[in-house]
Amino acid sequence: MIYALLLIPAIAAVLSLIVRGDVFRRTILILASVCHTIITITAWNKDAKPLLNGWLMLDKPGLLFLTITSILFLTCSFYAFGYLAGESGRRKQDFEEGAFLTNEPEAIFCACLLAFLTTMTFVTISQHLGLMWVAMEATTLASAPLIYFHHHHRSLEATWKYLLICSVGIALALLGNFFMVIAASVPESNDKSMILSSLVQQGQLLNGPWLKAAFLFFLVGYGTKMGLAPLHTWLPDAHSESPSVVSALMSGALLNCAFLGILRSYQVCLAAGLGQFCQNLFVLFGLISIGWAALFILGQPDYKRMLAYSSVEHMGILALGVGIGAGATFGAMLHAVNHSLTKAMLFLAAGNILAVYKTKTTKGVSGIMSVMPLTGILWIAGFFAITGIPPFGIFLSEFTIVKSMIEQGKIGIAVAFLAILALIFIGMAIAFLNMAQGRKNDDLKIKGNPDTAIAVLPPLALGVLTLVLGLYVPPVISNLLHDVAVRMGGY
Amino acid sequence: MNNTTDIVMIFLVLTNLTLLGLSRLGTCIRIVAVQGMVLGLLPLLLNGWNLEFHLIFFSVAIITLKGIVFPWMLRKTLRELNTHREIEPFIGYGTSIALGTVIFVICMWLSSRLSLPVATTSTRIVPVAFFTIMSGLFLIISRKKAITQVLGYLVMENGIYIFGVALVEKQPILVELGILLDVFVAVFVMGITMFHINREFNHIDTDRLSRLKV
Numbered sequence: 001m002i003y004a005l006l007l008i009p010a011i012a013a014v015l016s017l018i019v020r021g022d023v024f025r026r027t028i029l030i031l032a033s034v035c036h037t038i039i040t041i042t043a044w045n046k047d048a049k050p051l052l053n054g055w056l057m058l059d060k061p062g063l064l065f066l067t068i069t070s071i072l073f074l075t076c077s078f079y080a081f082g083y084l085a086g087e088s089g090r091r092k093q094d095f096e097e098g099a100f101l102t103n104e105p106e107a108i109f110c111a112c113l114l115a116f117l118t119t120m121t122f123v124t125i126s127q128h129l130g131l132m133w134v135a136m137e138a139t140t141l142a143s144a145p146l147i148y149f150h151h152h153h154r155s156l157e158a159t160w161k162y163l164l165i166c167s168v169g170i171a172l173a174l175l176g177n178f179f180m181v182i183a184a185s186v187p188e189s190n191d192k193s194m195i196l197s198s199l200v201q202q203g204q205l206l207n208g209p210w211l212k213a214a215f216l217f218f219l220v221g222y223g224t225k226m227g228l229a230p231l232h233t234w235l236p237d238a239h240s241e242s243p244s245v246v247s248a249l250m251s252g253a254l255l256n257c258a259f260l261g262i263l264r265s266y267q268v269c270l271a272a273g274l275g276q277f278c279q280n281l282f283v284l285f286g287l288i289s290i291g292w293a294a295l296f297i298l299g300q301p302d303y304k305r306m307l308a309y310s311s312v313e314h315m316g317i318l319a320l321g322v323g324i325g326a327g328a329t330f331g332a333m334l335h336a337v338n339h340s341l342t343k344a345m346l347f348l349a350a351g352n353i354l355a356v357y358k359t360k361t362t363k364g365v366s367g368i369m370s371v372m373p374l375t376g377i378l379w380i381a382g383f384f385a386i387t388g389i390p391p392f393g394i395f396l397s398e399f400t401i402v403k404s405m406i407e408q409g410k411i412g413i414a415v416a417f418l419a420i421l422a423l424i425f426i427g428m429a430i431a432f433l434n435m436a437q438g439r440k441n442d443d444l445k446i447k448g449n450p451d452t453a454i455a456v457l458p459p460l461a462l463g464v465l466t467l468v469l470g471l472y473v474p475p476v477i478s479n480l481l482h483d484v485a486v487r488m489g490g491y
Numbered sequence: 492m493n494n495t496t497d498i499v500m501i502f503l504v505l506t507n508l509t510l511l512g513l514s515r516l517g518t519c520i521r522i523v524a525v526q527g528m529v530l531g532l533l534p535l536l537l538n539g540w541n542l543e544f545h546l547i548f549f550s551v552a553i554i555t556l557k558g559i560v561f562p563w564m565l566r567k568t569l570r571e572l573n574t575h576r577e578i579e580p581f582i583g584y585g586t587s588i589a590l591g592t593v594i595f596v597i598c599m600w601l602s603s604r605l606s607l608p609v610a611t612t613s614t615r616i617v618p619v620a621f622f623t624i625m626s627g628l629f630l631i632i633s634r635k636k637a638i639t640q641v642l643g644y645l646v647m648e649n650g651i652y653i654f655g656v657a658l659v660e661k662q663p664i665l666v667e668l669g670i671l672l673d674v675f676v677a678v679f680v681m682g683i684t685m686f687h688i689n690r691e692f693n694h695i696d697t698d699r700l701s702r703l704k705v
Contacts, residue, residue: 134669141676144684153691157700160684164640167677168631171647174670175624178655182607194666209606237703 001039001046002056005066005121008035013114017107022088025110026081032114033070033077036121040070044476054195055128060483064333065260066124068340069253071465073117075458079348080113080245082454086355087243101152109149115142116249123257129194129264133170133177136222136261139254140166147242158234158241165234166225173221176265179214183207196264203271211272218265219281226258228285228319229292232312236296239308240360244351247304251311251347252340259318259336263488266322270489275325279489282323287416289316294420298427302360303353306431307346310386313424314339320417321401322488326408329490331400333481334473338393338466339386345462346382349375352459356450357441362431367440374451376436378459383432385466387425393469496536499529500615503653504595507626510646511587514577516638520565523642523649527557530649534656549667553652556671561645561678568682569638572689581698582633591626598622607658616657623650635696637685641678648674 012032016025043058044067050057058066087103103109119142122135140163148159181194183206199206224231239247269278293313300306314335321332352375357365369376385392388399398421405414469477485491506526513519531554534546569575582590595618602617627647631640692699 128666130666131669134666134673137673137677141673141680144680148684148687151687151691153700154703156684156687156691157703160637160688160697160700161703163677163681163684164631164644167644167681168628168647171644171651175651175654178651178658182658241703 001043002051002058002125005036005039005043005125006118008032008039009114009117009121013111013118016110016114022084022106025107026084029077029110029113030081033074033117036117037070037074040067044480050127050197054197055131056125057127057197058125059127060480061260061263061487062124064480064484065256065336066121068256068337069117069120069124072249072252072340072344072462075344075461076245076249076348077113078454079248079351079458082452083243083245083351084109101150104145104149104151108145112142112145113246113249116146116254118142120253120257124260127196129177129180129196129199132261132264133174136173136225136258137167137170139257140170140225143246143250143254146246147238149243149246150241155241158237162234162238169221169224169231171221172217172224173261176214176217176221179210179217180265180268183210183214196267199268200271203268204273206268206272208272208274211269211274212277215265215269215274215278216281219262219278219285222258222261223285226255226262227289227312227315229289229312229316232289232292232315235312236305236308239311239347240302240304244304244347244354247307247350248344248347251308252344255311255315256336256340259315262319263322266489267487275489279323279325282319283413284323286316286318286320286323287413289313289319290417290420290424292316294423294427297424300427300431301362303362303365303431303435304347304350304360306362306428307343307350310424310428311339311343314343314386317398317401320413321397322490324401324405324408324410324413325490326404327491328401328404329485329488330481331397331404332490333484333488334400334469335394335397337477337481338397338469341462341466341469342382342385342392342394345378345459345466346386348455348459348462349378349382352450352455353379353435355455356446357444362435364441365435366438368436371440371444371446372450374456374460378456378463379432380436381463382459383428385463385470387428388421391467391470393466396470396473497615499533499536500619502529503619504622507623507646508588508591508595510630510642511591511626512584514580514584516569516575516577516636517566519577519639519642520562520569523565523645524558524562526646526649527561528554530652530656531558533653537657552668552671556675557645557649560675564678564682565638565641568685571686572638574636574638574694577634577636577639580634580639587629587633591629594625594629595622598625616653620650620654620657623647623653626650635698637681637688637697640697641681641685644681645674645678 009032012028016028019025048058084106119135119138123132126132126135144159144163147162148155186205186207188205227235266278290313293309296309297306318332318336321328321335353365356372368379385394388394402414506522510519510522531550535550538546598618598621602621624647627643627650630643
C-alpha cells in the first residue's frame with residue numbers, strides 16, 4: 001500500500017511527460033491525486049507495518065502530515081486544471097513590466113507537480129533518517145522548476161535563491177545526520193542503524209553532546225526549508241513569484257514536511273532526555289519567526305508576499321507550540337492542519353484575484369466584493385481564519401497553545417505572543433479589507449464571470465474544512481493528533 | 492598508512508586555499524575535479540586498501556560523479572556563458588586566503604575540543620572536514636558569479652562527505668547513493684538555472700539579482 005502511494009504519482013509524472021494533449025494530461029494529474037487521497041484515507045484504518053527492514057513505515061506523525069499533503073494536493077490539482085487551461089498558449093504578457101514571456105511547457109510543469117507529491121510522500125513515510133534526507137532534498141529539486149513556471153527574471157531570481165539557500169540548508173541537515181550517527185555509535189549500543197524506532201529505543205545510550213549538535217544542525221538545516229526566521233529569506237520570493245497553486249502547495253505541504261524532519265530528530269532527543277534543551281531552541285526560533293513576520297506584514301505592499309510572511313509566522317507558532325510542550329503540542333499539531341488548509345485557501349483565492357486584477361500590489365486591488373463576490377467572500381473569510389478569529393480552526397489551535405502557556409505559568413511568552421498576533425491582525429486587516437471593499441478600479445476590464453466553479457470550489461472546500469475543524473474536531477482526528485503529540489513529548 | 496591519510500588531508504586543505512585565491516573559473520572547476528577524485532579514493536584509503544566490492548563500487552561512483560561528471564557539466568555551462576573570471580568578488584583574493592587560514596586555525600581548535608566516541612584513523616580528518624565545509628560556505632557568500640556559488644556548494648558537500656566517510660562506518664550504500672544522486676540532480680538543475688539566468692540577463696552575477704526585496 002505504501003508502495004502504491006509512491007508509485008501512483010511517480011508513474012503519473014512519467015506519463016504526463018509522455019502523453020500529448022493538455023486536457024488528457026490534466027486529467028492524469030487529477031486522477032493521480034484522487035487515487036493518492038483515497039489510499040491515504042484507507043491508511044487511517046490500518047495499523048502501520050514496517051517495510052524494507054523498517055526503513056519505510058507510515059507511523060502516526062507521518063500519517064498526519066501525509067494526509068495534510070494529500071488533501072491539499074487534491075484540491076490544488078482541481079484548481080490547477082482550471083489554472084492551466086487559462087495559462088495555455090505559448091506567449092503571454094507580463095503584467096508587471098509588460099514584457100512578453102513564455103510559460104514553462106505544461107508537460108514539465110505537471111510532471112514536476114506530481115514528482116513533488118511523490119517526494120513529499122517519501123518524506124512522510126521514511127523512517128530512516130538518511131533516507132528522509134534524500135527525500136527532503138528531492139522535494140527541493142522537484143519544486144524548483146515549479147517556481148519558474150512563468151519564464152521571467154523575477155521568478156528566475158526566486159528560483160535561484162530557493163535552490164541555493166535550501167540546498168545549503170539541507171546540506172547542513174546532512175551534517176546533522178552524520179552527527180546523529182556518531183552519537184549513536186557508542187560501544188554499548190547493539191543496533192547502530194539510523195532507523196527512528198531503534199534510535200528512540202536506545203535513546204538513553206546515545207552520546208549527549210553529539211546528539212545536541214545533531215539536533216542543532218537538523219533545526220538549522222530543515223528550519224531553512226521550513227522557513228523559520230532568520231533562515232527564511234528564500235520563502236517570500238519563492239511564494240510570491242510562483243503560480244498561486246504552487247505557493248499553496250509549498251506553504252501548506254512542503255513547509256510541514258520540513259517541520260516533520262525536525263520533529264523526527266526531536267523524537268530522538270526526547271528519548272535521550274534532551275527535551276528541555278530542544279524545547280528552549282524551539283521557543284526561541286518560534287518567537288523570532290513570529291516577531292520577524294509581524295515586522296514585514298505591517299505595511300507590506302504585496303499581498304502574496306504578505307501571505308508568505310504569514311507562513312513564516314505560522315511556522316513560528318508551530319515551533320513555539322512544540323517548544324511549550326504539554327497541551328500546546330496537541331495545539332501545534334492541530335495548528336499544522338488548520339494553517340495548511342487556511343493558507344492554501346488564501347493562496348488559491350489570491351490566484352483568482354491576480355488573474356483578474358493583474359497586479360500583486362495591495363494598492364492596485366479594490367472592490368473585490370463587487371467584481372468577484374465569491375472570491376471576495378473567500379478572501380475575507382480567509383483573513384478571519386488566518387488571524388485566528390473564531391469560529392475558524394486556527395482560533396482553536398492558537399487558543400490551545402496560549403492556554404497551555406498560561407497553565408505552565410509562562411505568562412511572559414503568552415503576553416508577547418498575543419501582542420504580536422494583535423499586530424499581525426492589524427497589519428493584515430488594513431490590506432485585506434481595503435482590497436475587498438471600496439469601488440472597483442475603473443480601468444479594470446472583465447470578460448465574463450471571473451468566479452468560475454473550478455476557481456472557487458477548491459478554496460471553498462478548504463475553507464469549509466477549516467471552519468468545521470474550528471467548530472468540532474472529530475474524535476478520529478483528535479485521537480490521531482493526541483497520539484502524535486504524545487510522541488512529541490506532550491499530550 | 493596514517494602518513495598517507497595525513498598527506499591527503501594536507502592536499503585537501505591546499506586545494507581549498509587555492510580555490511579561495513583563484514579568479515579563473517575554468518581552473519576553479521579543475522581544482523574541484525581534482526578534489527573530487529582524491530575524495531573518491533578516500534574510502535579505500537581509510538579502510539587500508541581492503542578491496543571489498545561495495546567499497547570499490549562506491550569509490551568508482553564518487554570518482555565518476557565528483558571527478559568527471561560534475562566538472563564536465565559545469566565546464567559545459569561555462570562554455571555557454573560569456574564569462575571566464577570572477578570579477579570583483581565581495582571579498583578580495585588575498586583577504587580570502589588570509590581569512591581562510593584563520594578559519595582553518597579555528598577549525599583545528601574547535602575539533603581539538605570535540606571528543607569523538609569513535610576511533611579515527613587520523614586526527615586531522617575532523618578539522619579538514621570542517622575547513623572544507625567552511626571554505627564552501629565562504630565561497631558561496633563571498634563570490635558573485637552563480638557558477639562559483641555552485642562550486643562552493645560542491646566543496647561544502649565534499650566537506651560533509653569527508654566527515655561521513657571518515658567517521659561513519661557503513662552508512663547503508665543505498666543512502667550513500669541517494670545522497671550522491673541528489674547532489675547530481677542539484678548540480679544539474681542549478682546548471683540549467685544558470686543557463687536561464689545568463690540568457691535572461693546576459694550575466695550570471697547574483698548580486699544583481701536583487702529585484703525582490705522586503
